Amino acid sequence: MRDAMSDQSISEIRRDLAAAYRLIALEGMDDGIYTHISARLPSGPGGEQRFLLNPFGLRFDEVTAANLVTVDETGAVIDDPYGAGVNAAGFTIHSAVHMARHDAVCVLHTHTVAGVAVSSNQEGLLPLNQWSAQFYDRIAFHDYEGIALNLEERARIVADLGDKSVMLLRNHGTLLLGRSVAEAVKLALNLERSCKAQVAALGMGLTPVVLGHDIAEHTASQYQSMYDSYEQKGKPDPEWAAQLRRLDASAPGYLG
Template identity: 85%
Template sequence: MPDGALSPDVHHLRRDLAAAYRLIALEGMDDGIYTHISARLPDGPGGEKRFLLNPFGLRFDEVTAANLVTVDETGAVIDDPYGAGVNAAGFTIHSAVHMARHDAVCVLHTHTVAGVAVSSVKEGLLSLNQWSAQFHDRIAYHAYEGIALDLAERERIVADLGEKQVMLLRNHGTLLLGRSVAEAVKLALNLERSCKAQVAALGMGLTADVLPDEVAAHTAGQYQHAYDSVELRGKPDPEWAAQLRRLEVHAPGYRG
C-alpha cells in the first residue's frame, strides 16, 4: 500500500515506533543520534520488504510518527517525509535480524552505560533479582568485532542470536527483538534496570547472592507467560497503555 494511503495498522505501527524512540529518550537510554529502533512494515505491493527507521541526524526525542523513513532490507530509502535520509550503516544489524527472524516486528539496539558495562564482563547478566531472573537462559551473546559495518558480521550475529529475543553484544551494548514494538520496549526497559541493579549490587563490594537456577528459570517462565498472554493470546497490555499515557504528558508531539 502506498505511504500516502496508510492502513490503520500502519498508522498504529508508526505511532508505536515513534513512542518507542521517545520512551527510550525519556529514560536516558539513547546515544545522541546513534543506535536505532526499527519496525517491519507489511510487504509492498510487489512483495518488497519494508521497514521503518528514524531520519538521519534526529535525536530520539525529535522522532515522530510522521517523520519516520521507509527503507528496504538494504537500508535504501523508499519514502522519506523528513528528507534527511537514514544512516544505512546503522541498519546493518537490524536488517539482518529482520530478514532472519520473521517474528521480529521490532528490533531495538542501545548503548547505555549499564548495558555496555554488563556486556563488558565475562559473566554477562547474572540472576541477582526478580528483574534479571526474567532473562535467565534467555540471553544470547555476540563477540565484539569492531564497529558493525562489516556485512559479513551479520551472519554471525544472526547465528549467535538463534531463537532468542535478547542479546548482549559484547563490549558494545544490547539488542532486543519484539513481536510488537511494545514488547521490544518492555524488554529493553527491564533489561536496562537489571543491568543497573547488577552494577549497583556488585559495586557495594559485598557478596553477590545469585538466585538458584531452578528459581531463576521458574521466574523467567512466569515473565514469558505474561508476555505471551499479550502477544499470542491478544490480552490487553495495560503496561504499554500506561507508557503511552506517560508520553501524552511528557512528549505528546510523538504522534504528529
C-alpha cells in the first residue's frame, strides 16, 4: 500500500482540504454546519496520528486553509488557529475510518438530497449512465442506526466499508474515501451527479436503460485506471488544477 503522505506537503493538504469544503459548498452539497471532510496529516514527531477538520460552527464556505483545526484520532485538539474547537462527535465516523484505512488521506461525508434519496432505495445506485458506471460494483452499504455517535456502530461502519472507497449510508447520505483530498472530492462530485441523474431518470415514468455488467465493469475499470495514474504514478491532475482555478476566481479567500 502506498504511503499516503509521501508526496504532499502539509501546506498542500491544508490547501486541498479547504478547497474541498469550498467546492462542496459551491455545488450546494453542504448541510449547514453538519457533515465533515477530514484529512490525514503526516504523523507527529512522536509518531502520533494527526488529522485536519473544519472549525466547529463554521459554514463550509467560511473554511480556509489557515483556520483548519488539527486533532488526534479521538478528536482532541492539537492546534486550533480559529479557537472554536471541533465537533468531536461529528469526527467519530471519520476517526474510525481513518484508523482502519491508512490508504485514505481524505474522508468526505455528505447529506445531499440526491445522495440521501438514492441511499434510501433498496437498489442503491444503478448503472444508468457514464457517471454511475464509475461506481459499478464498488459501493458499500451501511444500514441506518440513528445519529452515529456510539463506538459499537463505528466498528460496524468499518466492517461494512471493507476495502471500498464509496459507501451509501442507508437513509442518511454518502461517505467517500480518497487517496488524496482531490480524489475524494472528484468521487463525491461524480457520485452526486450519478444520484441526481438517477433521481431524474427514474422520475420520468419511462423505461430506463440499465447498462449491462460487462460495459459497466469496463467503464468502472477505465475510471479506476485514470484515478490510479494520478494517485500511484504522480501524474499531474488537470481536473483538480481546474477546480483550484475555479476557487481562485470564485472564492479567492479560501487559503485564508
